[in-house]
Amino acid sequence: MRQYSADLTPPWKKPQPVPEVPADPGLVVEEPGTGFCGAVIRCEAGTVTLEDRFGKHRVFPLEPRGFLLEGRVVTLVRPPSPSGPARSAPSRTASGSVAVPGARARVARAGRIYVEGRHDAELVEKVWGDDLRIEGVVVEYLGGVDDLPSIVADFAPGPDARLGVLVDHLVPGSKEWRIAEAVTSEHALVVGHPYIDIWEAVKPASVGIDAWPRVPRGQDWKTGVCRAVGWPAENTGAVWQAILARVNSYKDLEPELLGRVEELIDFVTGSGGA
Template identity: 90%
Template sequence: TASGSVAVPGARARVARAGRIYVEGRHDAELVERVWGDDLRIEGVVVEYLEGVDDLPSIVAEFDPAPDARLGVLVDHLVPGSKESRIAAQVTSPDVLVVGHPYIDVWEAVKPASVGIRAWPRVPRGQDWKTGVCEALGWPANTGAAWQHILSRVTSYKDLEPELLGRVEELIDFVTAP
């Protein structure tokens, strides 16, 4: 599979588990599906997007995690001192695992060489990161089209940075643990 797992010929998708993996946005969900979709269907894991993590504690409370309904959450820019780290620290349930990667946005977790660039550009603080990336790379200022271009270049886990790979694998293991 795109994640590096051994494909199970003829396997059918498992009925969805009560547990879930939440990601911050649509692009995160599309990237996780692109690489881990086959594995997630076999395991019965549904990925949903949050549209940001600002309300994470109330979203977790509403989900009402339990040992048979674990929740895994993938957070962008989960670094010490960030707004995201302060929000994640408010989630204390043993049935929730919040992990993250150091990137401003999941776009940056795609290896630059996979996209055909030398490096992701530095975008000045205060400027919208995705718009700044498009501008710096000379791409049209259409972040949706830019994302489709980036996503089209991802064919397997080899196109992603290890900091994202490990976190997604960790979430899958957490929500599928017996």
């Protein structure tokens, strides 16, 4: 067995060199001590300022081996002063978070977010898709809230596999509310918005109407809306695609939906305390 003198360190105990990466605006890194993950918005002498997807800012020292980039330890360094025009502010994703050009999708987490239907999933993908891929969060749809208890039981949520669920028209005392209460636990979070259907979470002005019409009880809501507005009631699928095409960013959605989706992303990624 090879021996090492007292003044030598075995090679596996020597600090391995890590790459130095310029702290360019928009670069997404994680500070492992706190778990804070965000995009670089400012780099000054000895410090770097990060912004997470909720707009929270944190300042960290530029220390050797101080950050993780796509899971690898790196040393952030101050980028060279640009010789050309001043850098523009980082671009934003549809959800309002800092865009990361060329960022690779993270390997999918064990945790999941479920939404109630296909239209819900398409809307979440359009607005939060970039964020979800970076976070490694997969969105699936239930097909109906009645299936939720069996889905949660089969999923078996745990500390490393959290489950978040978004439910339409979640109001106290409703059937949906009772089902949500029954399946909520430490590792399963069910939240909802007050709208009868995900269509209603799109701001009326974004689709060119003054308000979403009130549909009498007992009448199919989508069909009733189409008839009241003058859209083709016989093809609600095509109407939804037209609505979805008018959604360009979070600004086209109601705050009650925005907050709930961000809450679920935060819960599934375990970043609530960051």
